[in-house]
Amino acid sequence: MQMTLRWFGSKHDSVTLEQIRQVPGVKGVITTLYDTVPGEAWELEDIRALKREVEAAGLKIAGIESVNISDAIKIGSPEREEHIDNYIKTLERLGQEDIHMVCYNFMPVFDWTRTELARKRPDGSTVLAYNQAAIDAIKPEEMFDSIKNDSNGHVMPGWEPERMAKIKELFEMYKDVDNEKLFANLKYFLERIMPTCDKYDINMAIHPDDPAWSVFGLPRIIINKENILRMMKMVDNPHNGVTFCSGSYGTNLENDLPDMIRSLKGRIHFAHVRNLKFNSPTDFEESAHLSSDGTFDMYEIMKALYDIGFDGPIRPDHGRMIWGEVALPGYGLYDRALGATYLNGLWEAIEKSNKR
Ligand SMILES: [Mn+2]
Numbered sequence: 001m002q003m004t005l006r007w008f009g010s011k012h013d014s015v016t017l018e019q020i021r022q023v024p025g026v027k028g029v030i031t032t033l034y035d036t037v038p039g040e041a042w043e044l045e046d047i048r049a050l051k052r053e054v055e056a057a058g059l060k061i062a063g064i065e066s067v068n069i070s071d072a073i074k075i076g077s078p079e080r081e082e083h084i085d086n087y088i089k090t091l092e093r094l095g096q097e098d099i100h101m102v103c104y105n106f107m108p109v110f111d112w113t114r115t116e117l118a119r120k121r122p123d124g125s126t127v128l129a130y131n132q133a134a135i136d137a138i139k140p141e142e143m144f145d146s147i148k149n150d151s152n153g154h155v156m157p158g159w160e161p162e163r164m165a166k167i168k169e170l171f172e173m174y175k176d177v178d179n180e181k182l183f184a185n186l187k188y189f190l191e192r193i194m195p196t197c198d199k200y201d202i203n204m205a206i207h208p209d210d211p212a213w214s215v216f217g218l219p220r221i222i223i224n225k226e227n228i229l230r231m232m233k234m235v236d237n238p239h240n241g242v243t244f245c246s247g248s249y250g251t252n253l254e255n256d257l258p259d260m261i262r263s264l265k266g267r268i269h270f271a272h273v274r275n276l277k278f279n280s281p282t283d284f285e286e287s288a289h290l291s292s293d294g295t296f297d298m299y300e301i302m303k304a305l306y307d308i309g310f311d312g313p314i315r316p317d318h319g320r321m322i323w324g325e326v327a328l329p330g331y332g333l334y335d336r337a338l339g340a341t342y343l344n345g346l347w348e349a350i351e352k353s354n355k356r
C-alpha cells in the first residue's frame with residue numbers, strides 16, 4: 001500500500017504540501033481540480049499544472065478524488081452522451097499524465113451526509129457526527145444551511161452553494177430514479193468508459209454511499225457486500241473497482257468490513273481507513289483511528305487489506321479536530337497525521353509478523 005493524504009489544493013486547503021511531505025511515510029497526495037464542473041472535460045494544461053505543483057513539493061499525485069459524475073449521467077438524461085464523452089477525454093488526459101486511479105461516487109444529490117460537523121468529544125476534540133433522528137426532523141434544504149454555518153468558512157466538497165441553491169430542482173430530477181435505474185445508469189457509464197480505462201490502465205474506484213442507506217428518500221446502491229459484488233459482476237473488468245471506505249460501509253453495523261475486503265480481492269484500488277464510535281446503531285461519530293477509541297477493529301481491517309495483497313493508495317480519511325487547529329471539518333493536518341502513522345504502524349507489524 002502507498003500511504004497518502006487528501007489535499008484540497010493551495011487555493012482551498014489550509015494544510016500545505018510542505019506539511020504533508022513531513023508526515024512519516026506519506027509520499028503522495030490524493031487531489032482533484034476543484035474548479036471543474038461535472039460533465040465538462042478537464043484541460044490537459046490544468047492537470048499538468050497541478051502535477052507540477054505537487055511534484056515540486058517532493059510528492060506525487062497518487063490518484064484523483066474525485067472526477068465527479070454529472071447528474072445527467074446518474075439520471076440517464078440525453079445530455080449524458082456528451083458528458084460521458086467529456087469524462088473519457090478527462091480519463092485519457094489523466095492517463096497521459098501517468099495518473100492511474102480515479103475515485104468517484106454515484107450518489108444522487110448529496111455526496112455524503114452528517115448532521116454535525118463539530119460534535120465535542122470527552123477529550124475536547126470535535127468531530128463529524130450523524131444522528132438519524134436529526135435527519136428525520138429536517139428538510140434537505142435546512143440540512144444545507146446547517147452544514148454551511150458549521151464549516152469554519154470552508155466550502156465543503158459536495159455541498160457547494162451553487163449546487164445546493166438548486167436543491168428542490170435536484171430532487172425533482174431524481175424523482176423517477178430508483179435503485180434499479182441507478183444501477184442501470186451506472187452500468188451504462190462503466191461500459192462506455194472501460195475501453196479507455198483498459199487503454200490507459202486507469203483503475204476506477206467507486207466510493208460507497210455515506211451513510212450506507214437511503215436519506216431523504218433518495219436511492220442508494222453502493223451500500224453493502226451484495227450490491228458491490230453485483231456491481232463488480234455487472235461490468236466484470238478489473239478496472240471497474242472500489243474505494244474501500246471503512247467509515248462509509250461501516251455506518252451500517254451489519255456490514256462485516258474485513259469480510260467485505262476479502263470478497264473484493266483484486267478490485268480494491270483505493271482505501272479510506274477510519275474508525276467510527278457508535279452511541280446507538282443510528283448515532284455515530286468519527287473517532288480517532290485507534291481501535292480502542294471507536295467501534296471497529298482496525299487491526300482486522302488492515303490485516304484483511306494486507307492478506308488480499310492490496311497495493312494501491314490508502315489514506316487515513318477524516319480526522320478529529322485537535323490541538324486548536326482550524327481547518328476544513330474532518331481534514332485537519334494533526335489527527336490525519338496521527339492516523340497515517342498509526343495505520344503505517346499496524347501495517348509494519350502485520351508485514352513483519354507475516355514474514356517470520
Ligand atoms: Mn471515504
